Amino acid sequence: QKEVEQNSGPLSVPEGAIASLNCTYSDRVSQSFFWYRQYSGKSPELIMSIYSNGDKEDGRFTAQLNKASQYVSLLIRDSQPSDSATYLCAVNALWGGNTGKLIFGQGTTLQVKP
């Protein structure tokens, strides 16, 4: 069974700190990695995608990918209370062919305290 694993949290950080969210995946052939943010009672919203090893920055968000270690992370700089949400890691599933299917982790709940 191919899996995506995340620490469910909650991860609590003070306002202005860096929040670090981590995700590991089991399928070595996965090529595409996504971070979704989900506010309570809302639908998942894409915030970052990353396809190559290294870092990708978008505003206060940085995604980091290490395919050799099968590890992807999301850093949120200058965390704000509005960042409090559940963050879902998703990995494309290539077994059975290239179908566009994603496997989601259980999500990490982030709490940013003022």
Add this chain to the structure above:
Amino acid sequence: DAGVIQSPRHEVTEMGQEVTLRCKPISGHNSLFWYRQTMMRGLELLIYFNNNVPIDDSGMPEDRFSAKMPNASFSTLKIQPSEPRDSAVYFCASSLRQIDNTDTQYFGPGTRLTVL
């Protein structure tokens, strides 16, 4: 542009009743996904379609669940008969297939189903 549209947003029904959830994907997208989300099990993929064809329905919990996509702009997820354990939020998502495997899924607002 309109995002993924789902209806109804909320549905309360009694055990044994038929429930039909509806989804309109983003125009131009050719993949559609139905998910179910609960606190206990997280986000589960039920079924997905490519070009209106069901590709993998292994996530459909049992025969009470069925899904159709009669055309590129409409899909339904039906539960008949419904049971209390079907209570969950059901999301529809769509994407545009990419040959380089960078498909990005966009989610609808979800339907919150309560079966009494």
